[in-house]
Amino acid sequence: MSEAVSRPTLEAVAARAGVSRATVSRVVNGGDGVREPLVERVRRAVEELGYVPNQAARSLVTKRHDAVAVVIAEPETRVFADPFFALQLRGISKELTAHDNQLVLLLTEGRDDHARVGRYLAGGHVDGALVFSLHLDDALPALIQGAGVPTVFGGRPGWSGGQGGAAYVDSDNRGGAREAVRHLVGLGRGRVAHIAGALDQTSAVDRLDGYRDVMGDADPRLIAEGDFTPAGGERAMRALLDRCPDLDAVFAANDLMASGALRVLRERGRRVPDDVAVIGFDDMLPVAEQTDPPLTTIRQDIEEMGRLMARLLLRRLRRRPDETEADSAAGVVLSTTLVRRASA
Amino acid sequence: MSEAVSRPTLEAVAARAGVSRATVSRVVNGGDGVREPLVERVRRAVEELGYVPNQAARSLVTKRHDAVAVVIAEPETRVFADPFFALQLRGISKELTAHDNQLVLLLTEGRDDHARVGRYLAGGHVDGALVFSLHLDDALPALIQGAGVPTVFGGRPGWSGGQGGAAYVDSDNRGGAREAVRHLVGLGRGRVAHIAGALDQTSAVDRLDGYRDVMGDADPRLIAEGDFTPAGGERAMRALLDRCPDLDAVFAANDLMASGALRVLRERGRRVPDDVAVIGFDDMLPVAEQTDPPLTTIRQDIEEMGRLMARLLLRRLRRRPDETEADSAAGVVLSTTLVRRASA
Numbered sequence: 279m280s281e282a283v284s285r286p287t288l289e290a291v292a293a294r295a296g297v298s299r300a301t302v303s304r305v306v307n308g309g310d311g312v313r314e315p316l317v318e319r320v321r322r323a324v325e326e327l328g329y330v331p332n333q334a335a336r337s338l339v340t341k342r343h344d345a346v347a348v349v350i351a352e353p354e355t356r357v358f359a360d361p362f363f364a365l366q367l368r369g370i371s372k373e374l375t376a377h378d379n380q381l382v383l384l385l386t387e388g389r390d391d392h393a394r395v396g397r398y399l400a401g402g403h404v405d406g407a408l409v410f411s412l413h414l415d416d417a418l419p420a421l422i423q424g425a426g427v428p429t430v431f432g433g434r435p436g437w438s439g440g441q442g443g444a445a446y447v448d449s450d451n452r453g454g455a456r457e458a459v460r461h462l463v464g465l466g467r468g469r470v471a472h473i474a475g476a477l478d479q480t481s482a483v484d485r486l487d488g489y490r491d492v493m494g495d496a497d498p499r500l501i502a503e504g505d506f507t508p509a510g511g512e513r514a515m516r517a518l519l520d521r522c523p524d525l526d527a528v529f530a531a532n533d534l535m536a537s538g539a540l541r542v543l544r545e546r547g548r549r550v551p552d553d554v555a556v557i558g559f560d561d562m563l564p565v566a567e568q569t570d571p572p573l574t575t576i577r578q579d580i581e582e583m584g585r586l587m588a589r590l591l592l593r594r595l596r597r598r599p600d601e602t603e604a605d606s607a608a609g610v611v612l613s614t615t616l617v618r619r620a621s622a
Numbered sequence: 623m624s625e626a627v628s629r630p631t632l633e634a635v636a637a638r639a640g641v642s643r644a645t646v647s648r649v650v651n652g653g654d655g656v657r658e659p660l661v662e663r664v665r666r667a668v669e670e671l672g673y674v675p676n677q678a679a680r681s682l683v684t685k686r687h688d689a690v691a692v693v694i695a696e697p698e699t700r701v702f703a704d705p706f707f708a709l710q711l712r713g714i715s716k717e718l719t720a721h722d723n724q725l726v727l728l729l730t731e732g733r734d735d736h737a738r739v740g741r742y743l744a745g746g747h748v749d750g751a752l753v754f755s756l757h758l759d760d761a762l763p764a765l766i767q768g769a770g771v772p773t774v775f776g777g778r779p780g781w782s783g784g785q786g787g788a789a790y791v792d793s794d795n796r797g798g799a800r801e802a803v804r805h806l807v808g809l810g811r812g813r814v815a816h817i818a819g820a821l822d823q824t825s826a827v828d829r830l831d832g833y834r835d836v837m838g839d840a841d842p843r844l845i846a847e848g849d850f851t852p853a854g855g856e857r858a859m860r861a862l863l864d865r866c867p868d869l870d871a872v873f874a875a876n877d878l879m880a881s882g883a884l885r886v887l888r889e890r891g892r893r894v895p896d897d898v899a900v901i902g903f904d905d906m907l908p909v910a911e912q913t914d915p916p917l918t919t920i921r922q923d924i925e926e927m928g929r930l931m932a933r934l935l936l937r938r939l940r941r942r943p944d945e946t947e948a949d950s951a952a953g954v955v956l957s958t959t960l961v962r963r964a965s966a
Binding site: 344378384 | 729
């Protein structure tokens with residue numbers, strides 16, 4: 279608060295109503311034990327002065343802010359460039375709004391800013407946090423644990439030890455990847471390549487594992503790491519074509535990378551799906567419908583993931599003291615479905 | 623804070639260090655007047671217990687959070703669909719991060735949630751607020767005034783009275799619009815139509831005024847209101863062609879609406895710019911470069927607007943008590959430039 283702003287104080291309300299500070303405080307915080315005529319006098323004084331209770335003070339009493347932080351462990355440039363985050367936020371926003379909780383999105387320029395995010399979380403400004411797009415070597419989980427706010431993660435947390443039983447919501451990344459690769463094999467393809475996501479994220483690792491579940495000891499040159507962006511998909515596709523010109527199918531770990539792969543295949547004169555069948559992951563619209571040809575993919579319900587994260591957190595926050603951590607912790611895993619379009 | 627979470631308390635630190643609560647509080651809040659050996663003992667106890675000061679309590683003393691709220695008076699669906707907001711946030715984020723201030727984006731589903739935003743702002747969680755995309759009949763300005771946090775607006779505030787001298791950053795919307803229309807007239811066009819933005823926003827009103835400055839008493843049927851979205855541009859263009867089939871130029875109040883207008887003109891068999899010249903506003907990339915044909919437009923530096931808003935607010939927050947409101951209030955207006963591509 280700047281010095282220039284002056285707001286009516288609790289003291290001013292007390293003086294106006296002719297009661298003590300403690301009485302005003304009790305009335306303002308909805309407490310009992312104040313006689314009705316006094317309540318009425320305080321209410322009138324609050325109204326006349328336009329008094330706004332200082333929630334920093336009030337929250338020391340009520341310990342609730344009706345606000346939930348959302349932390350996306352990516353620079354803000356990626357948050358706005360990748361529609362995945364907008365979809366997840368939409369689900370979160372709907373659920374929080376339905377329970378009159380404020381969505382507080384903490385944006386950063388990059389990982390260097392995560393300590394500041396930790397400080398904000400520890401600062402008593404929110405009741406809990408929803409955290410997604412974690413990378414394995416990120417300090418955020420430790421910072422969040424230090425902050426002591428109840429948290430639900432989007433995606434299976436990858437660190438071991440520490441946060442035993444961390445609550446999270448995830449898609450069945452490994453099962454979905456298996457279905458994608460089985461679909462390509464079912465089309466008679468034998469040289470199936472994989473464009474993996476950033477392998478410091480569990481979603482990328484799980485999808486790679488699903489690919490390996492089906493392909494067994496495939497030629498390791500058939501695997502290239504992308505970074506979940508269209509440009510990363512382009513780079514990986516070029517590398518794959520250079521070292522394995524005989525590949526006849528590609529499973530990309532998300533639709534944005536698949537869209538980049540399709541551009542490179544066209545550029546190199548490969549027909550899709552005739553020469554090379556391509557399948558993505560996400561069913562991100564409109565991307566998956568607007569590629570040339572439209573993209574066959576594995577659908578995950580991203581908005582629903584966001585909604586469930588928020589629901590799980592609000593349930594934790596409402597938990598009675600006699601309920602234990604185990605009642606509401608642990609992971610929720612959503613199933614995926616194959617969506618067939620033209621590319622495979 | 624949920625009951626399940628237990629953090630070391632101030633009392634625990636005091637007990638461990640063998641000092642009073644008040645001494646711990648003074649040390650933690652960086653206050654003076656505590657002898658060095660005691661400071662050392664408290665610091666060691668804080669470290670050993672992993673004590674995190676409760677910032678809600680601390681901020682009652684320091685009155686600073688190093689956090690700034692950003693409020694966009696649009697539903698979150700629009701925030702993520704219109705690149706304008708991402709650009710403005712980018713500028714804000716860079717400036718706040720450079721000063722180690724946390725960007726706290728308060729998302730809403732719609733106008734019904736603005737009262738909750740007002741409560742969060744009043745709650746002592748941020749030092750100030752940056753507010754943009756205000757609509758004339760929105761309760762936000764009043765709620766923000768009630769919250770008593772220093773605020774800088776993006777775009778000229780449209781309400782009269784009340785917040786005299788509200789600080790804001792805007793583009794020269796009227797001057798830019800004049801330049802756009804003069805360019806079309808300079809191409810020899812006589813039936814220049816205007817697709818206005820949502821006229822409950824001052825940016826839309828100012829661009830319409832700029833159009834009128836040049837066109838004088840133009841045929842009122844040449845003006846159609848859009849809503850700053852591509853679909854709104856399409857609807858307005860159809861209406862204009864239906865009632866003024868002889869129009870030979872269009873000035874759209876932003877690039878997204880211009881992109882919609884171009885689609886309708888192509889659909890109706892009008893060649894651009896031969897039959898109808900089209901000019902937009904914003905120079906929103908990649909949109910303006912990817913339209914067919916690429917869009918001539920009026921460039922405003924949206925990212926710079928965001929940066930300036932943040933800079934202006936941080937300056938207000940640092941202001942000494944003896945400086946008056948007038949020193950740093952009032953508006954900053956950025957100039958615009960014509961960017962010529964193929965559409966006009």
